[in-house]
Amino acid sequence: MRGVDTFTENLFSVRKLDDFVPTSHPLRSIRVMANEALAKMDRIFAGMYEADIKGGRPSIAPEKLLRAMLLQVLYSIRSERQLMEQTQYNLLFRWFIGLSMDDSVWVPTVFTKNRERLIRHDAVVEFFNEVLSIAQKKNWLSGEHFSVDGTLIHAWAGHKSFVRKDGEEDRDNDGGSGEGGFKGSKRSNETHESKTDPDARLYRKGKTASELRYMGHTLTDNRHGLVVNARVSRADGHAEREAAKVMINDARQAANDAAAQITLGADKGYDAQEFIEACQQMKVTPHVAQNTSGRRSAVPDAIARSVGYAISQQKRKLIEQGFGWAKTVGRMRQVMVRGLKKVDQMFVLNMAAYNLVRMRSLGQARP
Structure with missing residues (x-):
């Protein structure tokens, strides 16, 4: 019926x-x-x-x-x-x-x-820290073994907003100016800045095109890949290593045992003499991937041959999951806020949400 x-x-x-x-x-x-x-x-x-x-x-x-x-x-x-x-x-x-x-x-x-x-x-940062303290209580953090990496974030600003700081117009190869007149002209962060987002920087990495970007950095704990520190900086060639030094130093200070053997896994981009020396000065063992392409690695061979080094190199790949989640599920592929402070807070919020999702899964697997 x-x-x-x-x-x-x-x-x-x-x-x-x-x-x-x-x-x-x-x-x-x-x-x-x-x-x-x-x-x-x-x-x-x-x-x-x-x-x-x-x-x-x-x-x-x-x-x-x-x-x-x-x-x-x-x-x-x-x-x-x-x-x-x-x-x-x-x-x-x-x-x-x-x-x-x-x-x-x-x-x-x-x-x-x-x-x-x-x-x-800074309520978002405080929320991130409180979520992390819950993970600490549940023994989901090692507190000793970490990985670090950075990712590019597209700014909410276009090429046409990137103009000369002195107010003059860019001219193309034919002497023209106005809309599209920047084509063929040299532009850099020293002479130009974005009118819509002055904190964004023109930057390229690898084979990517130059875009107005920020750079996001995370420090993850190797036990379960939870993010223990997150921050955003202006994009430049030294930002990743500088942010890594700040984050691992915070982790070193937060360690309950001053004699704890802190390790830091990272990719070849962190294989620089000044970074390796900075880690050793902070009593952090640098488990950085050796870059031997036409040069000598700054990572001592004794460290590279250790068992812990191999484990760190395997675990450090977990950090990419947080970046991938934030750019596909979250809204960090091209952030829809302007200014370093706002972009930083949105990045931290994304990482807090990512931690909550992972902690939910850990709670089911380890009640």
């Missing part, structure tokens, strides 16, 4: 949002860990709003704001406007953020303004 195409709604419902989310849904364990991290950030959240004028319009709760930002990364949502649109009708999103069925969804511009407050007060 054919059913009748009718639609009838009940006047009242006794079901909760939690009833609509499957018990095995991956967001359940991620939300538990995210809430655990957010609960420890009450002091920083209070400091963010203590200077506000009393009696003003209530802002978005920072906990809800951070959970919404996590959803934007986890579900590859390209804009705040689209995020607010989906939150309007997506019960899963409302449940994860902490909105009831009857709560109004925020205006996109208000959401963006409140997000800027989190970035200003």
